[in-house]
């Protein structure tokens with residue numbers, strides 16, 4: 001059973017400035033429904049800024065963000081979350097003193113009834129039904145991410161890899177249609193990275209979620225992405241299938257300062273060995 005229908009996300013001509021610094025210049029790309037799209041680029045290229053424009057934390061000076069063709073650029077972050085855009089953060093943003101389960105429950109927040117009138121009209125039976133459904137979703141997430149054994153542990157005692165998995169669990173509890181993953185395997189060892197790769201693929205395939213991820217681990221990107229967009233100095237310099245992007249001299253130049261795809265391949269393989 002799928003949790004939701006995947007949605008398509010489009011970033012159209014987005015420009016973002018901080019004072020005199022243009023963090024993004026006319027950036028356009030699309031994450032197709034039900035696919036994994038990676039946004040890559042050297043440090044400071046604008047990857048996090050793109051995520052912040054999509055989730056609504058930053059307002060671009062021009063351009064649009066479209067969810068299934070609907071312009072959501074004017075909506076505030078909670079409204080975008082309610083429409084199904086969930087994200088994880090580069091540095092884990094969990095409540096460390098709280099248990100795994102309580103952190104996951106917080107993911108529901110985006111779906112809660114906030115309007116008082118709505119809440120009053122919301123009958124006890126319907127509320128109970130929704131509560132049961134929520135619990136069912138939480139159990140499925142815990143089962144799916146294999147975190148049953150740690151559900152009652154405080155997040156602070158968990159390994160880094162497990163904390164990242166709990167963060168994914170919390171994002172899934174929002175029942176997203178679009179999942180933004182900010183460096184999902186940063187700081188992970190090989191085994192943790194392989195586990196996370198498998199979970200990300202399963203989120204796409206079994207849960208029908210469109211995934212957009214920023215990541216530096218090229219091995220992971222090449223293995224699981226359907227499409228790659230490359231940013232450099234706030235501009236899209238290449239995009240396409242992982243293999244196409246890897247062979248693109250512009251990409252090699254952005255990363256290495258030389259336009260030699262063979263040298264880039266060599267470096268990526270060396271990084272993957274670690």
Ligand SMILES: Nc1ncnc2c1ncn2[C@@H]1O[C@H](COP(=O)(O)OP(=O)(O)OP(=O)(O)O)[C@@H](O)[C@H]1O
Pocket residue numbers: 018021022023041042043044045046047048049050
């Ligand atoms: N809040 C901010 N205020 C001022 N400048 C910012 C702000 N956020 C980002 N920038 C600038 O915008 C540019 C893009 O930064 P961004 O963090 O989006 O890059 P990134 O590709 O995510 O980098 P990294 O891989 O290091 O995380 C950089 O020049 C950065 O200094």
